[in-house]
Structure formats: structure tokens, C-alpha cells
Amino acid sequence: MAEPSQYAELARQLGAVGAVKRDMARVLPASCPTGTLAVLTSIDRYGDMRIGRLSELLAVDMSVTSRHVTHCVERGWIERICDPTDKRSRILRLTPAGREVLAELRLRMTSLLADRLRDWDEDDLSRLIGLMNRLLESFGAAVPARPG
Amino acid sequence: MAEPSQYAELARQLGAVGAVKRDMARVLPASCPTGTLAVLTSIDRYGDMRIGRLSELLAVDMSVTSRHVTHCVERGWIERICDPTDKRSRILRLTPAGREVLAELRLRMTSLLADRLRDWDEDDLSRLIGLMNRLLESFGAAVPARPG
DNA sequence: TATTGTTATACTCTATAACTATA
């Protein structure tokens, strides 16, 4: 059983995470805000999928995902392929251009994180990632392992 | 030295933290959104202070803090006291009404967290909090120890 | 001149609800 004082501390930290996210967002170009990057990253990682599934992965409403995807489609980074099994939905797929921008954005992000986390060793970071994942699970916001 | 694949994982997790924060925000009344709660919590925790210092604690721009504080002042939760040492600024202080709402909101938040984190033990949560704090420090978003 | 705050403006992210098309 955890303690109330720990809850307060955790709540405060989660709020401060916003500053971290904004720091990371600063390396992104205006054409690709965080929501867009999240979409590209998820499709690359988990493979082609429908909007509904992508929404679950991102833990946001389908309407939100739909807008982000539209943003990507308009820039030629994602294509919507007709789903032969269900004409109501279409499968989202990364285009070569999409993979290109993603690679570029990853370089920038990795570079930023390598700087900010320069005095972290692999084990500590693993521990943090493990605990974070458990936290997300506790809130039902966890993301399934690799393929899914 | 940490690894790039860990960076990607961490970046993804930080994005998912949004869902956790939204889950917590849902227990708050419309009159007290997250930004407002953060203001009340910080002043209660760190004591009376100026807008500038509060902005640092919250890791957001002073213009943002100013609006949140105004929101609180309009509801009688915070009072702005003239700073005798500098007429440009005023000291922010929690009113009795402010302490009351804060106590109520804490009850709700603690109740939510006790439920979500019901299968966490104190040690694991301490480890997470410790690592999170280190992460925030690495991004220059850490919050100083108690008083400050 | 520099600093503390405030306000106006704009942008991103999000959810809810209404709507279309298909199951």
C-alpha cells in the first residue's frame, strides 16, 4: 500500500512532465507537431492499422486521431487504403515520404534526448521505463508490447 | 550511456502520460481545472510567493501563471498582497477559502490515485518518484525540495 | 535600461455531439 504523500508528489511530477514534453516539441518543425509525430511513430512501430486501433494506442478520442491523420495525409506521409473487409474503414499506411520525415524527426529527437540524458546509464533508464510502463498500465493507458 | 531505442520508448511513454493526466483531471470540478489546482498546490506547499517564482515552480511562462492566478483571485482562493520591497510585484497568499477547496480537491485526487495505484507498494512508488525527479532534473524542470 | 506583471493574440491538443456510410 502506498502513501497519500506519495500521491501528491507523483501528481506534481506528472504536471511537470509537461515542461519536458514542451522541450522535446521544440525540436519539431511547425509542419509536424507532437500529435502528428505520435501518429507516424505508432504506425511505423505497430504496422498498418485502422483509425480506431490507432486511437487506442494513442489513448485519445477517435475524432482527435482522425484530425492528426488527415494532417499527415495532406502532407503525403500517410495513405488511406480501402479495407476490403469493411467498407466503413480504411487502413492507414506510412508512405516512403512518411518514413523519410519520421527518420529525420527521430534524429532530432534522439539528439535532444542524448543531450538531456547524457548522465543516465542504461540500467537506470530501463528501471524508469519499466516503472513508467507499470504506471501507465495502472491507469489503463499502457501500450501493448511491440506488434500487438 | 543510454540507448536510442530507450529514448524512443521514453518519448512514447511521456506522450501517454497525457491520458493519465486527463484521468486525474476528470475528478476536478469545472471551476478548478488542472492549472488552477497546480497553482493552489504550489503555494500551499512552498508558501507565499510572487508570480515569477511560481512560474518557475510550475515550469510555465509567467503570462500563463498570471492567468491561472487571476482565475483563483476571482474565486477568492488567492489574495494578492502588496510587496513592500518591490512595488511592481505582489505576494500571492492562499485564503481560508483557498485552503478549503484545496483540501476537498486533495481528497478527490487521493481517492482516485488510491484506486488506480491500489496494487503498488510504497517502495516501488518511491523508486518511480525518485527516477521521475531525476528525469525532471535532467530537463531542468525539477522542482526544488520542500520550502525553497 | 532592465525587470515584474498583465493582456491580446494565436496555436495545439483534447472531448462531445451531430452526421454519413456501412455492417
Add this chain to the structure above:
DNA sequence: TATAGTTATAGAGTATAACAATA
């Protein structure tokens, strides 16, 4: 009827820049 997705609308949070008052 129920479900997949889109779009319109609204609300929260944030930053930048221009401005006022004081140091």
C-alpha cells in the same frame, strides 16, 4: 440498430509579443 469515421464546436493549456509600472 450498431459501428467506423469525419467534422463542427468548444474548452484547457501554452507561448510570444506588446504594454504598463517600477527598479
